[in-house]
Amino acid sequence: MxxxxxxxxxxxxxxxxxxxxxxxxxxxxxxxxxxxxxxxxxxxxxxxxxxxxxxxxxxxxxxxxxxxxxxxxxxxxxxxxxxxxxxxxxxxxxxxxxxxxxxxxxxxxxxxxxxxxxxxxxxxxxxxxxxxxxxxxxxxxxxxxxxxADVTFLEDQPYYSELIDPPPPPATLPRPVIPVTSIPPPLLPTPIPPKPPTPPVIRVYTRRPPSSTTPRELPRSNDALQPADPTTASSTAHPLANYVSLHRLTPPLYAFVTSLSSISIPNSVQEALTHPGWRAAMEDEMRALWANQTWDLVPLPTGHTSVSCKWVFVVKHAADGTIDRLKARLVARGFTQQHGLDYEETFSPVAKLNTVRVLLSLAVHRHWPLYQLDIKNAFLNGDLQETVYMQEPPGFETTGESLVCHLRKSIYGLKQSPRAWFEKFSKVVCASGFTRSSADSSLFIRHRSTETVILLVYVDDILITGNDTAGIQQIKEQLNSAFQTKDLGNLRYFLGLEVARRSDGLVLSQRKYCMDLLHDAGYSGCKPAETPMDANHKLSAHSSDSDKLLTNPEYYRRLVGKLIYLTVTRPDISFAVGVVSRFMHAPRTSHLQAVERILRYLKIAPGQGLVYKPSTSLSLVAYSDADYAGSIDDRRSTTGFCTYFGGHLITWRSKKQSVVARSSAEAEYRAMAAVASELTWLESLLGDLGVRLSSPATLFCDSQAAIHIAKNPVFHERTKHIEVDCHFIREKVQSKKIDLEHVPAKDQVADILTKALSGPLYYQFLSKLGAYDLYAPACGGVLEKPN
Structure with missing residues (x-):
């Protein structure tokens, strides 16, 4: 103005x-x-x-x-x-x-x-x-x-646009050709890190303490806070900046969060080659591949096929949150391989995300540091046993010849590359005294007297924690000598999860992932919804005159797929996402409207996640519930459960049962059997981590009939048809591995994972899940009811 x-x-x-x-x-x-x-x-x-x-x-x-x-x-x-x-x-x-x-x-x-x-x-x-x-x-x-006469001046927002003239079209540059015999040093300058982000403008607010026990307040249209980001468009009625604030972040964390989106990822090889930083990164990757003797350039033999390849671009961040470097990775298109011809066995060293949360929770309870390592060109360390030919990398083809790459070493994208890399990594780690966990093959533990070091591997990203400072430094040096590693310092960003470590605990969220999802879907300026799903409407696969099949089902499937990964830190949308994922084969208009409602709900708190605080009582507690015959298509029930370790929510599930239950007691009994299996796995995992539980796990259920069936080994008309595996819960109760307790329905936390709830009840259970929004604005207005 x-x-x-x-x-x-x-x-x-x-x-x-x-x-x-x-x-x-x-x-x-x-x-x-x-x-x-x-x-x-x-x-x-x-x-x-x-x-x-x-x-x-x-x-x-x-x-x-x-x-x-x-x-x-x-x-x-x-x-x-x-x-x-x-x-x-x-x-x-x-x-x-x-x-x-x-x-x-x-x-x-x-x-x-x-x-x-x-x-x-x-x-x-x-x-x-x-x-x-x-x-x-x-x-x-x-x-x-x-x-x-009543004017509000925005001191921190410029009036004039930064874009003075339309940008000129990018110049078309010839693609560089790197000789196969030697690769000279790049002539282009190395990527220049962007300037540190400007500190946030100091504002004076009347701040209210964050609370997750009441519905989130949405700013009024006439007195909304001005967006914290000057680049945010203000023409929308519901700007995203009204629901995200960085005022609670420390300066290092603020620098990290603001740098996540400062550089855009190229959409094509041609676009990357016009950028000096990305072009230098591609040349560095080619130089590393050639130095490792990854392939030989040969003519394609008769009767053989070649695998295509592509470039993948990633922005790497330093420990302080600033941009460290631009990474270009050459990957093979492994989906074109043929089983038995150019690959046999496959395996990917991917840690369970439940294991990640358990490890973070344990580190908070015991005040352990969290570090992160990155293995440079990890898959290039694996030895390839099969004969594989790959096309030349785009942008670096040999001129005048028709050659292919005869691979000597494994490369990213090949089906057998993860297995080859993990075998070599396991040999190095086990030689240092580590043992592999029986609960998660990607978890390695070393116990020496009272000292512990833990490694968690997710492909080439490694999470390290423990109370042995010297041992942690030793394993870092050993890994660096065996492989070329990059020490990323304290854990901040892991698999798209943002980790904000504080003196009183840890906050785990997917703020950037959620905001990117809203932006890509075009919902950054949408009107927020109070809950992720309408409690008065149930979805069905059957059609009506107005509910037609979508002409572009790929758009629906892409959105739902992204929402599924968002449930890693958002248990509040697990049920809604589980429902809309049932219609991936034939989505209709009503199903897309349900997905849009989830996006509108995410608009309220894109930075919401889980908070972990230290506790002296390390016990396992679980809540189990079922929505009897909740599906109107096949009348199957929905299982919902959540488990806590030391008060931290570590695992949860919302899933439709595989068979039709004949009674609500049977549906609850099947849900109890599912959570009993989860508790058994958690006890095994915690045992490998050196945690000895002083008391059996406690399972809360709101069905007295289901508790009676589990505690008493009797068979009657209600139970004689139930599969044998469901009686697994009886064995655990009799062996005193699990204690069953009754909980009133009004206190059943797992209810939020079985059905759509209204606003007050929904937010009551949400607070008990440990939901916390580190990025919530300092103040807000009255909640706007959804349309």
């Missing part, structure tokens, strides 16, 4: 800014330029202006005159001081097709009082605007000037 006076002027004191600079430092910190005026009415003062003004940065700039700014032929902003000391050429803005352009300015009369400094970021001079009792405000959206 730009403000200018209605016509009255007053004089300016020459010493005003220097006085304020010493006595009121907050004025300079706010970005404003303040000037002292006389108490006399403005009409009795002479038209005198200062020769110089002092801006917020402390610089003194000369005032060369005043100007009328003609935004349009019919709209003029009058009485503005012109600061000619700006290094940018003197121009004025005009609006053409939504783009801010600059033309020349004609100087007119001089204003006599200035209280507002307008300092755009790019492309214009510095202008000091005049302000008095009422102000004329120009709205670029409505293209109107409105006079108002």
């Amino acid at each position: 730009i403000s200018c006076p209605p016509g009255s002027v007053v004089s300016v004191s020459d010493g005003g800014t220097s006085y304020l600079a010493h006595r009121s430092s907050w004025i300079l910190d706010s970005g404003a330029s303040h000037h002292i005026t006389s108490r006399k009415p403005p009409q009795y003062l002479n038209s005198v202006h200062p020769q110089f003004i002092t801006v917020a940065s402390g610089d003194t700039l000369p005032v060369s005159g005043a100007a009328d700014i003609n935004l349009t032929p019919s709209i003029t902003l009058r009485s503005a001081l012109h600061v000619s000391g700006s290094p940018i050429a003197r121009r004025k803005p005009s609006l053409e097709k939504g783009i801010c352009r600059m033309v020349s300015i004609s100087l007119t009369h001089l204003p006599q009082r200035c209280c507002r400094l307008l300092a755009p970021l790019t492309g214009i001079d510095v202008w000091v605007m005049l302000l008095y009792t009422s102000s004329k405000n120009f709205s670029p959206t409505d293209r109107k000037v409105v006079t108002s």
Whole structure:
């Protein structure tokens, strides 16, 4: 918003800014330029202006005159001081097709009082605007000037667009060719890390403590907070910045969060080759492949086929959150391989995400540090046994010849590469005294007296924790000697999970992933919904006249697939996502509307996750529930359960049962059998980690009939048809591995995983799940009801 006076002027004191600079430092910190005026009415003062003004940065700039700014032929902003000391050429803005352009300015009369400094970021001079009792405000959206005495100035948001002219089309550069005999050093400069993000502007709020026991409040449209990000569009009625704030983050974490989206990923090889940083990264990858003797260039033998390949681009971050480097990785298209011809056995060293949460919870309870390592070109360390031919990398083909790559070493993308890499990694780690967990083959533990070191492997990303500081440093050095590693320092970002470690615990979230999902789906400015699913409406696979099949089911499947991964830290959407995933084969309009409702719900708190705080009581507790005959298509029930370790939510599930239950007691009994299996696995995992539980796991259920069936080995009309595997819960109860307890339905936390709930009850259970939003705004308004 730009403000200018209605016509009255007053004089300016020459010493005003220097006085304020010493006595009121907050004025300079706010970005404003303040000037002292006389108490006399403005009409009795002479038209005198200062020769110089002092801006917020402390610089003194000369005032060369005043100007009328003609935004349009019919709209003029009058009485503005012109600061000619700006290094940018003197121009004025005009609006053409939504783009801010600059033309020349004609100087007119001089204003006599200035209280507002307008300092755009790019492309214009510095202008000091005049302000008095009422102000004329120009709205670029409505293209109107409105006079108002009640004006709010946005000191931290520039008026002018950073985009002055449309960017020119990227120049087409020839693709570089690297000789197969030797690869010279790259001539292009190495990627230049972006400048550190600007610290957030200091604002004064009336802050309320974060609470997850009540529904989230959505800002009113007339008093909403201004977006924290100046680049956020403000034309939408529900800007995403109203629901995300970074004010609670420490400076290192703030730098990390803001740098996650600072560099865009190329969409094609041609686009990457035009960027110096990405091009250098591609050349580095080719140089590493050649130095490792990954392949030989040969003509394709008759009767053989070649596997194609592609480039994958990733931005790597340093321990402090800044951008460390740009990574280009060459991967083979393994889906074109044929079983028995160019691969046999396959295996991928992928850690269970439940194991990741258990390990993070244990580290918080025992105050262990968390570190992260990255194995450079991990798959290139595996030895390839089969004969595989691959096409030359795009952008680096040999000119004038038709050759293929005869692979000697494994490479990313091949079906057998993960197995070959993991075999070699396991040999190195086990030689250092580590043993593989029986509960998760990607987990390695070493116990020496009272000292413990734990490694968790997810392909080439390694998570390290334990209480043996010397042992942790030793294994880091051993891995670096066997493989080329990159020490990423303290754990911050792992598999798309953002880890915010604090003195009193840890917060696990997928803020960036969620915001990218909303942006890609076009829901950044949507109106939020109170809950992820309508409690009064059930989805069905059967059609109606208005509920037609989607013409583009791939869009639906892509959205649901992304939502499934978001449930890693968002148990609150597990049931809703599970329901919409039942219709992937033939999605309809009503199913897409349900997915859109989930996206609208995510808009309320994109940064919501789980909070883990230390506890002295390390026990296993579980809640089990079932929604009897909840599916209106096949009348099957839905199982829902959640498990806690030391008060931390570590695993949960919402899944439709495989058979039709004949009674609600049977449905609850089947759900109890499922959670008993989960508790057995958790006990085995915790035992490998060195945790000895002092008491049996406690299982809470709200069905007295199901508890009676589990505690008493009797068979009658209700139970004689139940499969034998479901009686697994009886064995655990009799062996005193699990204690069954009854819980009232109003306190059954797992109810949120079995059915759609209304707002108050939904948020009551959500708070018991340990949900926490580190990025919640400082204050909000009244909750808007969904349409």
